[in-house]
Amino acid sequence: MSTITVDGPRRFIGRLRVPGDKSISHRALMIAALGHRPCRIRGLSDGDDVVHTRRAVQALGAQVENIEPGEVTVTGGLSGARESIYLGNSGTGIRLLAGMVANRDFVTTLDGDSSVRRRPMDRIIVPLSAMGASILGSGAGGSLAPLTIEGRALRGIEYTLPVASAQVKGAVLLAALRAGGPTTVHEPVPTRTHTEEMLAAAGVRVESDNGSVTVWPGEVVPPHTLRVPGDPSQAAFWLVGACLTAGSDLTVESVYLGRARAGFLDVLRRMGADIAVDSSSGDIRARYRELRATRVAAGELPGCIDEIPILAVAAAMAEGVTVVEGIAELRVKETDRVAAIAEMLAALGRQCRIDGDTLEITGGGGSSARKPRKPGRWIVDSRGDHRMAMAAAIAGAVGAGSVTVEGFEATTTSYPGFARDLSRSTGWTP
Ligand code: S3P
Numbered sequence: 001m002s003t004i005t006v007d008g009p010r011r012f013i014g015r016l017r018v019p020g021d022k023s024i025s026h027r028a029l030m031i032a033a034l035g036h037r038p039c040r041i042r043g044l045s046d047g048d049d050v051v052h053t054r055r056a057v058q059a060l061g062a063q064v065e066n067i068e069p070g071e072v073t074v075t076g077g078l079s080g081a082r083e084s085i086y087l088g089n090s091g092t093g094i095r096l097l098a099g100m101v102a103n104r105d106f107v108t109t110l111d112g113d114s115s116v117r118r119r120p121m122d123r124i125i126v127p128l129s130a131m132g133a134s135i136l137g138s139g140a141g142g143s144l145a146p147l148t149i150e151g152r153a154l155r156g157i158e159y160t161l162p163v164a165s166a167q168v169k170g171a172v173l174l175a176a177l178r179a180g181g182p183t184t185v186h187e188p189v190p191t192r193t194h195t196e197e198m199l200a201a202a203g204v205r206v207e208s209d210n211g212s213v214t215v216w217p218g219e220v221v222p223p224h225t226l227r228v229p230g231d232p233s234q235a236a237f238w239l240v241g242a243c244l245t246a247g248s249d250l251t252v253e254s255v256y257l258g259r260a261r262a263g264f265l266d267v268l269r270r271m272g273a274d275i276a277v278d279s280s281s282g283d284i285r286a287r288y289r290e291l292r293a294t295r296v297a298a299g300e301l302p303g304c305i306d307e308i309p310i311l312a313v314a315a316a317m318a319e320g321v322t323v324v325e326g327i328a329e330l331r332v333k334e335t336d337r338v339a340a341i342a343e344m345l346a347a348l349g350r351q352c353r354i355d356g357d358t359l360e361i362t363g364g365g366g367s368s369a370r371k372p373r374k375p376g377r378w379i380v381d382s383r384g385d386h387r388m389a390m391a392a393a394i395a396g397a398v399g400a401g402s403v404t405v406e407g408f409e410a411t412t413t414s415y416p417g418f419a420r421d422l423s424r425s426t427g428w429t430p
Contacts (some may be wrong), residue, residue, distance in 0.1 A: 002409040004419060006396030010426035012242035012250040012286075018235050018421075020070060020228035021256045022414050023166070025050040026092050027198050028226045030100055030174065032074035033062035035202065035222035040073045043228035047386075047414035049090035056085045056097055060108070076222070080106030084146065087112040089334060089386075089413050092167050094145055095124050096195075099171030102133040103178035104151035111146035115334050115384060121145055124171045127159045131175055131183070156181035156217070161188065163329060164302040166260070169213070170195035176215040177204065184214040191302045192260040198226075229256035229282055233306040234415050236264050237390050238425055240310045242286035243273045244317050244398040250425060251285040263303025267311055270294040271318055291318035293363055298326025305329060309391035312341045312361055316350040317398060319366025324359040334413070335383040344388060347380045348395055348403070375401030382407035386414050393418070397426055 020043040030053070032039035044050060046069070054072070058064050061079035064072050078101075087093040087110060094110050098121075101108040111117070122143035125135050134150040137143050156179040161168055169185050173195050176183035188211070196213045200206040201223055205216040235252040242248035257279060265284070268275055271291040277284050291314060296304070301324075304311065308330060315322035330337040338354060345352045351362040378396075380403055382389035389410045396403030411418045422428050 004408045005404045007402035008397045009245045010397045012248040015251045018230045020045040021231040033057035033076045034220040035076040039222040040225045052088040053093045084109040095167040099174035102175045109148045154179040156183040158184045160186040164189040166191035230254045236307045239286040248288045255282045260303045264307035293320030293322040296324040309387045313395045315361040318363035322361045335385040379404045382410045386410045
């Protein structure tokens with residue numbers, strides 16, 4: 001297990017580029033693998049999750065050639081994998097791939113690490129089975145990974161998502177590509193739109209209308225080049241760091257700003273943050289300003305679901321009590337993030353309260369921050385969750401004292417260069 005200690009407060013200064021967006025990277029590899037002509041992908045995430053998806057499409061028969069770091073050429077064509085496919089820590093990888101292979105004429109077994117094996121798979125098994133898929137899960141009720149999927153001819157369905165999940169929507173829409181008729185997914189709350197947008201860009205007939213998306217079966221013709229923009233979920237760590245320490249002025253370059261991904265910026269702005277977005281370049285600049293508490297409504301959560309750990313750090317440093325509603329989905333992420341956030345805040349000497357599906361975080365900012373506070377030496381366990389590890393490291397950089405992050409190696413899931421970028425932006429040395 002690797003450990004780092006980050007001491008603060010540290011100013012966040014300069015310009016950074018974060019890894020390619022993880023959600024888009026997974027889909028780029030899959031959509032390219034479904035085509036039959038070479039597709040160059042630029043700016044692919046270098047995180048382990050995406051490496052696993054790359055290996056998965058290779059195991060299924062696609063060819064992937066390295067061009068340079070972050071750049072590959074994929075030539076599609078799926079013939080089936082000889083062995084079980086291991087997706088590591090990636091819930092997105094396993095769920096999207098399940099949809100992608102459910103309509104093929106081969107059998108695929110998909111598996112992951114102990115975290116993935118605990119995550120609910122019934123949310124994809126139910127709609128895919130309604131399409132006629134044959135999926136054999138593990139565990140009581142057969143709703144856990146590993147999943148064995150016997151490819152079948154599928155039928156189109158109309159499905160209303162019981163939980164707001166872009167992974168479930170994506171799995172169903174990928175399965176729909178070879179169904180007997182159109183498939184419509186209704187979304188009570190909008191989630192990230194990458195699958196439908198990227199399928200449309202690959203020549204598939206897609207219609208999105210007022211919370212519903214319909215995909216018609218058809219050939220996937222990937223574009224010659226797919227460019228993956230910077231990951232807003234990774235940018236959030238640096239931007240929150242800059243918001244919280246006096247003298248900071250940091251820009252993250254070329255960040256994806258599309259729908260249902262930039263919700264954390266709205267939350268930070270409501271907290272009073274000094275954030276400027278250049279919508280043509282995707283550059284986001286953050287400068288220090290004292291933050292105040294806010295309320296995050298349940299309907300906002302899908303738009304900032306992965307940013308709640310770092311927003312919790314912001315809330316802990318703001319003035320007043322921040323309330324986050326509708327947190328149930330956080331319990332089924334890479335770890336139970338509700339418990340992990342509560343544990344992190346307690347380890348940092350901060351207060352929070354969980355009341356059903358509502359999280360309340362009492363900030364130590366404003367007038368209470370001006371009371372002398374003894375610099376602490378805090379220890380936070382990542383629980384093997386990349387976003388918890390990075391949030392805790394930023395907590396170390398913005399507070400007085402130091403934070404030791406145990407299980408820091410989890411950051412390789414999505415951001416292998418996180419420690420390097422912490423050094424670049426704050427001057428921290430390991
Ligand atoms: C993702 C969707 C979200 C998000 C995850 C990536 C995607 O998960 O938390 O990191 O790429 O579709 P859910 O679909 O479970 O909400």
